[in-house]
Amino acid sequence: MQITLIINGEKKTLDVQPHERLLRVLRRAGYYSVKFGDEHGLTGADTILLDGRPVNSQTILAVQADGHEIVTLEGIGTSRDLHPLQQAFIETGAIQSGYNTPAQILAAYALLQRNPNPSEEEIRAAIDGVLDRETGYVKVVQAIQRAAAVMRGEEVPPFEPLQRAIPAPPELFGGLWDLGGAGDDAGGGDIQTRTRTAPAIIVTPPEVERNRVVGKSEPKVDAVKLAAGKPVYTDDIEMPGMLHAALLTSPHAHARIRDIDTSEAERLPGVHAVLTYKNVPRVYYASGGQSYPNPLPYDQVSLDNKVRHVGDRVAVVAAETPEIAQEALKLIKVDYEVLPAVFDPVEAMQPGAPVIHDDPNIEGIYDRERNIVHHIEASVGDAEAQWAKADHIFEGEYRVHQVQQVSIEPHVVVTWWDEDDRLNIRTSTQVPFHVRRMVAPLIGLPVKKIRVIKPRIGGGFGGKQEMLIEDLCAHLTIATGRPVRFEYTREQEFTSARSRHPQILRYKTGVTADGEIVAAELHIIANTGAYGTHGLTVQMVSGFRGLSTYNAPYSKFLCDVVYTNIPTPGAYRGYGAPQALFALEVHTEEIATALGMDVIEFKRKNWIKPGEPLVMAVALGEGREGKPQVVTTSALAECVDIGARAMGWSEKRGKQRTVPGKPHLRKGIGMAVAMHGTGIAGLDMGAASIKMNDDGSFNLMFGATDLGTGADTVLAQIAAETLGVPLEDIIVYAADTDFTPFDTGAYASSTTYISGGAVLKAAESVRQQILKHVAERMLHCNIDDLELEDRRVVHRDGRSVTLEQVALHSLHQEDQHQIMATASHMSELSPPPFAAQFAEVTVDTETGQVTVDRLLMAVDCGIAINPITAAGQIEGGMTQALGYAHCEELVYDENGTPLATDLNRYHIYRADEMPELEAIFVETYEPSGPYGAKAVAEIPKDGVAPAVASAIYDATGVRIRSIPFTPERVWRALRSHSR
């Protein structure tokens, strides 16, 4: 049937079917800014304006919109004619992956149409229905306030993020640290701005002063296209003849497939292929996107005759439409022999428990009968001697649960044969090179016949450090010869993607009478679900992180990684550290309290100091022997001091604060310290190429994958700084296995440090080539007298040539050659970033509800190459970590069926639920990093849960040793405490 709509002011007549949702019809008509986030519309990615009001286009039929007016982002502004909202989103750093930016801008646009001067509270309420997994909403709110002021016609000064204080003015350390952040309140509403866009920065090293591009809050290089809602994501292409894939998943937690009958499905008109274990080669692999050789065991195959969790793969279909593919799934008859299942890792290790991996061909399982996939034992130091020094021994058990990454863009891939009969894989991945190498044997093609393209990514957070669905889509293209599109449903994101490993952690710590930690043992039982992917390395990181901050001379790590029949955990931003640091920091605070020592003093006395070696570094590498590590730079002490002053720690801690007139409320303040890594020492490698163009601009190509983090921008800043050009002269292309050099990918907080190191080397090489050409062929001088600055090569005698002249001369006129370099970088070091994390909470003692009022993180990430994107990492990371501490939880019924399979039952923080978020950078200059940088991406995940636990203890006197702090859990803890 035909419908007529006014879309962005233009009358459009469209052919639709009655069942089609408006989302699909709009995307088919080319309005790609409207995104799929979930079937329920709860991410809000599908927001449009219908007659001026924001609605979800996924939950409205196209026919229902007949005769109505629709506005999409394309109707608000374009990349050449940006709307003030788009402009403000770019300037303030409100865009990370940009996947939900169109929806946020539309929601804000609708608000500003009816209320040109909204308060912050009104702004937060207006964007409440657009979930954001990346920014913590800080800069989004700022952007809307700024745009509102511009639209009201007010004089709005050019956007200037807070300047660095070089060196830190003494008064900053003297208690005059005003972090109220009221200065940016453009809204003029009823409450003050609770957030500030720019981080406060205190620079300790002077090196950064010289820089022109590095250390500046440059707008992201991809921000304009993202703000304009251009079709840049995996799913934003339409290919002729493209088929749609759908995955049949297991309804049983553990079953053998006796037989599958696909004949009826194959007969359904429009179905082109049905794949099962019967017609896909049985090739063993591990899906984690890791360096060669991937850690054992290889316990997965593309499609198996056994299923090991609800949501496990059974069959995959390619059909003309998504509806036909779904219907085909229903016609597949599976004969299951249901097996007993086990979900608890302790039960799974007992004799007689169901054996989850009984295939004898799989190597590398530690104890198949007891479902123990890995058993890790590592220790350093003299146990007997160190225990003998201990005057007190403390033990504690802690439990952490399973949470999901919830990138708003689901896993999505499009595969096709190109004109050279090479298989192209366009995929939303953090690891394009690992995907190419890992998928090759599964689909029976050599690596040279495969090209993997990473377009813009709508968030990953580790969930896309996997070769998760590319194999199935590729199998379908091979089977049909047609392009195939395969996107997970939101439910499959919860049942059939990855998550964070749940763990039981037991600490035993020896302390002397004067509070020195002399011995520490950590025993972890980790649940790796149905498959072992990332199971070894996540847990090794847990052990390493859990035993590094306080670095006891005798340290021992013992760990069993156990198969169960829950959906498989994997990589999730933090990668084992959030689990360990929750336990470690709560345990450490308990010890301090028991000894009657001030918590901060006890930690300060024991935390690792610059110059000290990390005792467990060699014993606990990631899947192989580690490299010796020494702390080279640490501003942890300063982070704690500054954070404590900013929070008013000494005025608030231990004061049993109440709320006047609300006797059921208690207020508390808490803290934790965190130490993370920067890349995997001796393992991670990045490479980059830089090529000079006729006009003196440069192409920068690398395999590193920006998944919204701003990595492309940071790497371009490093190149621009080195080459003496503004950022706009660097044209970034990444990542594409055909056109960019190798990179291990976006994980382990490695991109700035490792890939940035490669960019720095390549840029240095290009710089040398430029100087050499000028010295020998143009100015005929000594190379040492030349410098690159402001797009020129300048001689110390004042002569200069422009880079354009150099390019034209070297390409066309004399000694013609392409000025170009490729460089690789790896590091034997992984210099730790450090942070102090503070939290303030209000606990409702009658309901157990915990409200987190404020989170502040003071962090030493080395030099922040781009303070705004770095602050975005902190704010977004803290918000995810808050969900881990507070409300997110994957839960199952007694049959192992996941209950939290949509965003109605798995809550991620909304704009109007947020605490105040603040980031303070206390910079050090890390000599091994590009321009002094360390990592910042993962450390904000580490300290929030223990800081909130510490604050709940301060408020109520009750210590809670498991997360999340949901109301009933807290209420029960309070009740048993008061008895």
Added chain:
Amino acid sequence: MLPQQFDYVAPVTVEEAVQALSATPNARFLAGSFNLLIDIKTRRVAPPLLVDLRKIPALHGIERTASGLRIGSMTTLSQLLEDEEIRGTYVALAEALEKTGDPQIRNQDAIGGHLEYASPSSDISAALVALGASIDVTGPNGSRAIPADDFFTGLRQTALAPGELITAVTLPAGPARSAYEKLKHPAHLGAICGVAVALWLDGDQVARCRLAVTGATDHAQRLPAAEAALTGWPLVEPRIAEAAAHAADGLTGISDLQFSADYRLHMIGVLLRRALVHLRAA
């Protein structure tokens, strides 16, 4: 036709809608809840025909009547929330609306569809029970009005007969004071427990009161023991304590993996006390 596909009609009168539905077995009204489309998408139901009620003018709008307020069933939650009289007189309903969903959901969802879905954690249902609303329905056998007290009958169960659609919600003259208190489920936007209170005062005496719970039980319902404890007494601490202590008497709680029935039932008293203390101060 594939099960996820269906036909669609959008009649302009209630009679046509009722007729269209009864002419096609398993047809469903599209009454303004996004839940139905999700249930179809996730293959929980597969109606061959959807009868959209959105284009029936008689089902839209808020009308002042001699006895109170008549709300057309296709009025969106946003439109209700913007209504001055609801904000001023039916405060419990306004507070419940504010706490329901997100802006897009409130712009899209109509009150009729919301009630038909009968979510156990609906905020609005408790407010309507407390305010003494009645639900007007029309079906093949004519029209009737169902008191909100009797409308919700069980977990996602209502008193709607097959083929009946909700045409309006009518609210009687407003109470002196009303409020809605909610403990939000951290895993969704609904209520772990929500309590709506409506009080009719005679001086400082509670002449009449209607109290309702949602979230803690499988459907919204009155709190008779607590009502008895308050009626005829001044709104003072011992009576409030008495009402809170007996709030959950006779009720069966529901549970999920994060919140037990015990906890939810206990919260009824906690929230009731807060609502009463709040109204006493107002």
